[in-house]
Amino acid sequence: MSRVPTAELSRYLLTGQVSRRGCLYARNPRIAVCTLLRPTRQTRNVSSHAATSTKLPPSVIASAGNPLRKQLKDEAKALKASGKKKKKNANNQTVPGWELTVGIEIHAQLNTARKLFSAAATSFNDPPNSHVALFDVAMPGSQPLFQPETLIPAVRAALALNCAIQPVSRFDRKHYFHWDQPAGYQITQYYHPFARDGRVVLRARDGIAPEDGDRVEIDIKQVQMEQDTAKTTAQPGNVHWLDFNRVGLPLIEIITQPQIHHPATAAAFVRKVQMLLSSVDACVSGMEAGGLRADVNVSVRRAEDVGTGRLGTRTEIKNLSSFKAVEDAIIAERDRQIAVLETGGMVEGETRGWSLGSTETRRLRGKEGEVDYRYMPDPDLGPVVIGEDLVAHLASSMGMLPDAEIDELVETYGLSSKDSLSLMMLDDGARIQYFYNVLEELETRLGLSEGSDQRHALLAANWCLHELGKLTELPSDLDMTPDGECRVPSGDLAAILSHLHKREITARVAKDLLWGVFRGEISAGGVAQAIEAGSLWFQEISEQDYAKLADAVVQGEDKVLGEFLRFKQGKAKAYPHGKLMFLVGKMMRAGPEQRMDPASAERVLRARIEGVYLPALEGS
Numbered sequence: 001m002s003r004v005p006t007a008e009l010s011r012y013l014l015t016g017q018v019s020r021r022g023c024l025y026a027r028n029p030r031i032a033v034c035t036l037l038r039p040t041r042q043t044r045n046v047s048s049h050a051a052t053s054t055k056l057p058p059s060v061i062a063s064a065g066n067p068l069r070k071q072l073k074d075e076a077k078a079l080k081a082s083g084k085k086k087k088k089n090a091n092n093q094t095v096p097g098w099e100l101t102v103g104i105e106i107h108a109q110l111n112t113a114r115k116l117f118s119a120a121a122t123s124f125n126d127p128p129n130s131h132v133a134l135f136d137v138a139m140p141g142s143q144p145l146f147q148p149e150t151l152i153p154a155v156r157a158a159l160a161l162n163c164a165i166q167p168v169s170r171f172d173r174k175h176y177f178h179w180d181q182p183a184g185y186q187i188t189q190y191y192h193p194f195a196r197d198g199r200v201v202l203r204a205r206d207g208i209a210p211e212d213g214d215r216v217e218i219d220i221k222q223v224q225m226e227q228d229t230a231k232t233t234a235q236p237g238n239v240h241w242l243d244f245n246r247v248g249l250p251l252i253e254i255i256t257q258p259q260i261h262h263p264a265t266a267a268a269f270v271r272k273v274q275m276l277l278s279s280v281d282a283c284v285s286g287m288e289a290g291g292l293r294a295d296v297n298v299s300v301r302r303a304e305d306v307g308t309g310r311l312g313t314r315t316e317i318k319n320l321s322s323f324k325a326v327e328d329a330i331i332a333e334r335d336r337q338i339a340v341l342e343t344g345g346m347v348e349g350e351t352r353g354w355s356l357g358s359t360e361t362r363r364l365r366g367k368e369g370e371v372d373y374r375y376m377p378d379p380d381l382g383p384v385v386i387g388e389d390l391v392a393h394l395a396s397s398m399g400m401l402p403d404a405e406i407d408e409l410v411e412t413y414g415l416s417s418k419d420s421l422s423l424m425m426l427d428d429g430a431r432i433q434y435f436y437n438v439l440e441e442l443e444t445r446l447g448l449s450e451g452s453d454q455r456h457a458l459l460a461a462n463w464c465l466h467e468l469g470k471l472t473e474l475p476s477d478l479d480m481t482p483d484g485e486c487r488v489p490s491g492d493l494a495a496i497l498s499h500l501h502k503r504e505i506t507a508r509v510a511k512d513l514l515w516g517v518f519r520g521e522i523s524a525g526g527v528a529q530a531i532e533a534g535s536l537w538f539q540e541i542s543e544q545d546y547a548k549l550a551d552a553v554v555q556g557e558d559k560v561l562g563e564f565l566r567f568k569q570g571k572a573k574a575y576p577h578g579k580l581m582f583l584v585g586k587m588m589r590a591g592p593e594q595r596m597d598p599a600s601a602e603r604v605l606r607a608r609i610e611g612v613y614l615p616a617l618e619g620s
């Protein structure tokens with residue numbers, strides 16, 4: 001029996017011969033973010049020029065890594081142009097009298113330097129067909145050579161999904177014919193997967209349907225390793241361009257039990273899996289960049305059949321590439337099946353498709369059209385034996401898992417769980433690393449130590465999420481890298497925020513500086529010079545000046561002052577905060593804005609109202 005020696009695997013792990021990953025550990029015990037460096041060793045590649053004899057235009061090559069981006073942009077534009085509002089499906093989680101059941105298969109590209117069965121490099125943005133080994137295109141005489149390093153992200157993923165790692169797993173050939181698969185079969189692990197019996201816990205904060213309460217657990221049936229297919233780009237005139245860089249890339253397929261009963265929970269599950277895989281650095285990229293694809297299996301049964309143990313007939317919607325598509329496709333397919341059954345029809349087991357922005361699933365093939373995969377053990381590949389020592393090593397070296405990280409962000413920094421989740425989800429998990437980079441630099445600049453007042457952390461989170469988000473239409477336009485750097489260097493944002501925190505600049509100036517850095521008008525490291533050059537330092541007006549402005553804006557506002565008096569006399573329950581802010585707004589407009597702080601304006605105004613005007617009103 002050929003065995004993958006665990007010593008060999010450990011060597012890969014310990015000496016870094018795997019793929020030389022530059023691991024950046026943000027402050028202990030935060031998440032570990034690893035970047036994949038290109039392998040330096042030349043692989044034995046063949047360049048299949050057949051498919052690229054016509055050179056791809058640079059735009060196609062450039063967009064190859066992010067197929068969904070343009071679609072999303074176009075969709076958003078079309079929607080804006082049509083003046084339509086997106087339909088909300090908040091109340092579309094249940095249909096009275098029916099129960100929905102969903103099981104999900106997720107395919108994720110593993111974060112490795114080499115393909116599953118050849119030493120060709122994995123590549124996502126390189127020119128098409130530049131990383132193709134003989135075996136990848138099924139050249140006669142070539143044989144698979146299992147790359148043990150691919151087990152590392154695979155096992156880490158399975159551990160993050162709480163699976164039991166199987167000591168022995170095996171590869172089968174799954175036969176079907178398509179141009180994207182040169183061998184005529186895919187090597188996969190359906191019958192003897194390397195991981196089984198996992199579980200993912202979803203909480204309310206993960207965005208599950210309210211009907212699922214505070215928490216729901218989804219069992220993972222198994223996780224298997226398999227090969228990816230070649231990438232097809234459709235061209236006019238029924239021409240298809242093939243890029244064999246993708247063929248043979250290592251994937252894992254994660255298969256759930258049919259335990260999901262609400263569309264929002266299905267989307268939340270896929271989102272959570274993406275976060276889990278990203279947190280242990282198992283995955284190349286998320287759904288938006290094409291690194292994760294989901295197939296959803298949908299069935300419905302009448303409420304009276306719940307408890308019989310029999311599920312309805314399932315249909316499968318393949319290749320969904322966004323969380324929204326997961327939710328919308330399930331809703332559409334559920335409603336279609338219910339309509340069929342309510343009109344006396346039968347649901348056919350079939351494979352269906354879904355296009356972005358659509359309202360209906362469409363039939364691709366029926367059961368009779370299903371391929372007979374003729375599974376057989378791959379005679380060229382021995383079983384994979386995974387040692388307990390490897391599993392233990394990987395388990396002990398995993399980064400922080402998402403639930404623990406959200407708890408930490410909430411407890412340590414006072415962030416809301418919604419903002420924590422958003423920071424962790426954006427840019428395939430790189431935005432949170434950006435936040436840590438900014439925070440670290442900000443603390444150094446402010447001379448703060450851990451455990452001190454956390455207002456600066458809230459400020460950093462707010463800017464990393466909301467202010468940064470205002471700079472671009474799509475987050476991807478920030479060009480965020482996995483180690484948390486983008487078009488606004490973290491050091492520059494920290495510089496802006498440290499001046500803002502120390503009240504050396506106003507929020508308005510800080511926002512202008514952010515735009516300046518983003519547009520390249522302020523060079524890296526040049527924030528302080530830009531403030532100096534533009535005389536943008538905050539020179540606050542005096543307390544007396546604030547008081548004069550306060551006195552001016554309350555003139556003629558007797559009705560408003562009356563509301564403060566009613567509160568003071570206990571005749572109104574709530575403090576008229578809105579009115580106070582209305583007057584502050586008037587002060588800000590009346591005074592020299594660049595020299596005013598709304599917080600100071602509010603403080604002085606409040607003191608004037610309570611100390612001078614209300615007593616005067618009471619006395620009159």
Ligand SMILES: Nc1ncnc2c1ncn2[C@@H]1O[C@H](COP(=O)(O)OP(=O)(O)OP(=O)(O)O)[C@@H](O)[C@H]1O
Pocket residue numbers: 101102103104105255256257258259295297298299311312313314316
């Ligand atoms: N009646 C049902 N309703 C909803 N989901 C179901 C039902 N029966 C099975 N499923 C789900 O369908 C999925 C089946 O996936 P699996 O990979 O085992 O088979 P497959 O879809 O035939 O294979 P593949 O698509 O990979 O060729 C699982 O997630 C399972 O939970």
Ligand SMILES: [Mg+2]
Pocket residue numbers: 105253255
């Ligand atoms: Mg499957």
Ligand SMILES: [Mg+2]
Pocket residue numbers: 105295316
């Ligand atoms: Mg399937």
